[in-house]
Amino acid sequence: xxxxxxxxxxxxxxxxxxxxxxxxxxxxxxxxxxxxxxxxxxxxxxxxxxxxxxxxxxxxxxxxxxxxxxxxxxxxxxxxxxxxxxxxxxxxxxxxxxxxxxxxxxxxxxxxxxxxxxxxxxxxxxxxxxxxxxxxxxxxxxxxxxxxxxxxxxxxxxxxxxxxxxxxxxxxxxxxxxxxxxxxxxxxxxxxxxxxxxxxxxxxxxxxxxxxxxxxxxxxxxxxxxxxxxxxxxxxxxxxxxxxxxxxxxxxxxxxxxxxxxxxxxxxxxxxxxxxxxxxxxxxxxxxxxxxxxxxxx
Amino acid sequence: xxxxxxxxxxxxxxxxxxxxxxxxxxxxxxxxxxxxxxxxxxxxxxxxxxxxxxxxxxxxxxxxxxxxxxxxxxxxxxxxxxxxxxxxxxxxxxxxxxxxxxxxxxxxxxxxxxxxxxxxxxxxxxxxxxxxxxxxxxxxxxxxxxxxxxxxxxxxxxxxxxxxxxxxxxxxxxxxxxxxxxxxxxxxxxxxxxxxxxxxxxxxxxxxxxxxxxxxxxxxxxxxxxxxxxxxxxxxxxxxxxxxxxxxxxxxxxxxxxxxxxxxxxxxxxxxxxxxxxxxxxxxxxxxxxxxxxxxxxxxxxxxxxxxxxxxxxxxxxxxxxxxxxxxxxxxxxxxxxxxxxxxxxxxxxxxxxxxxxxxxxxxxxxxxxxxxxxxxxxxxxxxxxxxxxxxxxxxxxxxxxxxxxxxxxxxxxxxxxxxxxxxxx
Numbered sequence: 108x109x110x111x112x113x114x115x116x117x118x119x120x121x122x123x124x125x126x127x128x129x130x131x132x133x134x135x136x137x138x139x140x141x142x143x144x145x146x147x148x149x150x151x152x153x154x155x156x157x158x159x160x161x162x163x164x165x166x167x168x169x170x171x172x173x174x175x176x177x178x179x180x181x182x183x184x185x186x187x188x189x190x191x192x193x194x195x196x197x198x199x200x201x202x203x204x205x206x207x208x209x210x211x212x213x214x215x216x217x218x219x220x221x222x223x224x225x226x227x228x229x230x231x232x233x234x235x236x237x238x239x240x241x242x243x244x245x246x247x248x249x250x251x252x253x254x255x256x257x258x259x260x261x262x263x264x265x266x267x268x269x270x271x272x273x274x275x276x277x278x279x280x281x282x283x284x285x286x287x288x289x290x291x292x293x294x295x296x297x298x299x300x301x302x303x304x305x306x307x308x309x310x311x312x313x314x315x316x317x318x319x320x321x322x323x324x325x326x327x328x329x330x331x332x333x334x335x336x337x338x339x340x341x342x343x344x345x346x347x348x349x350x351x352x353x354x355x356x357x358x359x360x361x362x363x364x365x366x367x368x369x370x371x372x373x374x375x376x377x378x379x380x381x382x383x384x385x386x387x388x389x390x391x392x393x394x395x396x397x398x399x400x401x402x403x404x405x
Numbered sequence: 406x407x408x409x410x411x412x413x414x415x416x417x418x419x420x421x422x423x424x425x426x427x428x429x430x431x432x433x434x435x436x437x438x439x440x441x442x443x444x445x446x447x448x449x450x451x452x453x454x455x456x457x458x459x460x461x462x463x464x465x466x467x468x469x470x471x472x473x474x475x476x477x478x479x480x481x482x483x484x485x486x487x488x489x490x491x492x493x494x495x496x497x498x499x500x501x502x503x504x505x506x507x508x509x510x511x512x513x514x515x516x517x518x519x520x521x522x523x524x525x526x527x528x529x530x531x532x533x534x535x536x537x538x539x540x541x542x543x544x545x546x547x548x549x550x551x552x553x554x555x556x557x558x559x560x561x562x563x564x565x566x567x568x569x570x571x572x573x574x575x576x577x578x579x580x581x582x583x584x585x586x587x588x589x590x591x592x593x594x595x596x597x598x599x600x601x602x603x604x605x606x607x608x609x610x611x612x613x614x615x616x617x618x619x620x621x622x623x624x625x626x627x628x629x630x631x632x633x634x635x636x637x638x639x640x641x642x643x644x645x646x647x648x649x650x651x652x653x654x655x656x657x658x659x660x661x662x663x664x665x666x667x668x669x670x671x672x673x674x675x676x677x678x679x680x681x682x683x684x685x686x687x688x689x690x691x692x693x694x695x696x697x698x699x700x701x702x703x704x705x706x707x708x709x710x711x712x713x714x715x716x717x718x719x720x721x722x723x724x725x726x727x728x729x730x731x732x733x734x735x736x737x738x739x740x741x742x743x744x745x746x747x748x749x750x751x752x753x754x755x756x757x758x759x760x761x762x763x764x765x766x767x768x769x770x771x772x773x774x775x776x777x778x779x780x781x782x783x784x785x786x787x788x789x790x791x792x793x794x795x796x797x798x799x800x801x802x803x804x805x806x807x808x809x810x811x812x813x814x815x816x817x818x819x820x821x822x823x824x825x826x827x828x829x830x831x
Contacts, residue, residue: 110645110648110649113645113674114642114645117641117642117645121639218472218473219472222472222476222477223474223475223476223477223478223688224477224690225661225662225665225688225690225691225693225694227693227694227695233695234669234672234673234695234696234699235673236673236674243673243674243675245641245670245673248641314639317669317673317695318639318640318641318666318669318670319638319639319662319666320638320661320662320665320666320669320691320694320695320696321662321665321694323638323662324474325474325635325636325638326638328636329636329638359642360641360642360645363631363642363643363645363646364642364645364646364649365646366631366646377642378633378634378637
């Protein structure tokens with residue numbers, strides 16, 4: 108029982124961090140139709156900034172600055188690089204491929220700077236843990252759950268109650284109609300990219316915090332685990348991203364936690380499990396858990 | 406008007422294609438003029454020479470990682486070997502020739518490494534450094550064909566049995582047999598206990614697991630394996646699983662980041678069991694992470710090389726000169742293993758020279774004739790049997806934040822019981 112609780116809590120925390128990343132994927136996709144393959148390196152960029160700045164600015168200051176700068180970088184990439192391609196669905200494919208290029212450039216530079224180092228982010232939780240009845244959880248993980256919950260609620264409120272959110276939803280529904288109604292697509296898009304960048308920088312902190320030893324050059328790759336989360340939730344649905352992230356986080360934690368019982372599936376199944384779950388869900392619901400129904404062919 | 410507009414770009418495109426083809430042709434011919442060092446013959450002093458050696462220079466090659474995941478290790482080895490070359494040259498060189506090391510960075514990319522090998526192989530006589538198990542695996546056939554004596558910075562038993570390839574020290578399986586022996590001897594593990602083993606997928610982890618499984622079986626214990634990938638840096642779920650299986654100790658054959666996470670999480674979850682790591686699973690930088698106190702309390706490292714903070718006179722001298730030459734670089738195990746590899750190549754070259762030849766074949770032959778090569782930087786090595794690890798003796802190290810290189814010797818080198826039995830059964 109303790110083990111189950113342990114795995115569940117671990118999975119929940121992991122899911123909360125994945126949700127920050129998956130939400131970024133979804134916001135960008137909703138606003139621009141682009142699948143952002145550079146998301147992992149944006150995340151690494153944010154984490155790297157916190158790592159190099161926390162000595163001078165303190166953790167909170169470094170995090171704030173990193174969030175702002177990463178948001179600005181993501182926004183600028185979209186505004187000055189991707190948006191030159193136009194706003195229609197066709198150019199979104201081209202822009203998706205451009206993000207692969209951006210990823211390579213950004214990652215190469217960051218990897219060169221980080222090298223083989225293991226950077227600590229100076230977060231306030233350290234290796235402290237809290238006993239919750241029979242289970243022990245790292246404080247950083249509790250913080251991850253709390254912060255993710257607050258931030259995700261905030262993002263949902265942003266979608267629901269602000270004019271930017273309305274524009275975003277309108278643009279996602281029908282870009283042309285939205286433009287005709289006076290929605291400034293360029294700004295809405297860049298805003299979405301900024302938001303995704305900010306979320307990525309925040310996620311980096313939790314991905315590098317205690318149970319992990321620090322920020323590595325490969326930390327950005329963990330963002331790829333949030334990819335099946337975004338897809339199985341339905342790529343254009345923020346609620347789906349949240350649900351998908353929790354499913355993926357729990358799956359990973361449970362599969363590894365019960366690896367010995369699942370040994371018929373072979374060792375190391377935990378790494379494949381997110382994708383296996385994604386495929387299973389897509390077999391039953393091709394548009395994801397909360398995805399919009401695709402156009403029905405008559 | 407329109408015709409002119411459409412025709413021009415076409416002419417330009419044709420021009421570009423022509424220019425591109427010419428450039429390719431030039432590049433191709435440029436390449437072929439390169440294999441100049443291939444001629445064999447006797448030099449002025451009567452020593453047989455071959456590729457990589459002329460009347461006044463001996464060229465060695467290094468295929469290293471200066472921009473990839475093992476950049477820190479690569480830099481340490483490159484600097485240590487350069488220091489060795491400078492020292493040798495200031496004493497007159499080897500065989501009256503200066504030693505030169507040609508360094509190529511592959512960034513842990515196999516494709517780049519293959520290109521880099523093709524680039525330097527015609528001009529060098531031996532490779533005292535090749536980083537990366539996948540890189541070595543991809544180059545094995547070429548190395549054997551070219552008879553290019555190679556010291557890989559990888560220790561999987563699958564690299565044994567090749568005449569030109571020399572794994573220095575012990576292989577991963579032997580290390581893990583020693584680790585299991587250390588646990589039963591000093592940490593009270595006994596028959597019926599379960600040992601967890603967290604390992605990387607691939608040659609490294611597989612070979613380590615082979616050793617631990619064999620040793621555990623011999624001692625009447627069981628191994629609970631947890632396979633992970635290099636991108637797994639949060640081992641919380643693995644720790645939960647190991648605790649559920651009631652392990653009394655954990656072995657880890659992964660990278661430093663994984664070791665830090667495993668030990669940190671285990672300590673925080675109350676799984677206070679001894680942890681023993683393979684040598685590549687530790688780096689001095691770990692002692693600056695939040696996991697440092699837990700590492701100092703729970704971790705031991707099994708290694709064929711002594712700690713760089715060890716009292717061995719050879720190691721002390723080397724560390725002092727290294728610190729003097731590169732005051733800003735950390736002194737880690739890569740410095741020691743790199744310098745040691747260079748010293749051993751130096752002995753091989755000197756021996757080959759004495760026997761009258763510095764061709765690649767001569768160097769490999771000289772190398773294989775050494776059955777007790779002792780550089781004073783650790784244990785003596787026996788290179789005469791290609792199918793056996795060069796040494797079976799291992800040290801047990803212990804993390805210590807204050808020591809140079811972050812570790813101190815906990816146990817001196819010795820051959821663990823069972824190793825001979827294991828090697829003869831294999």
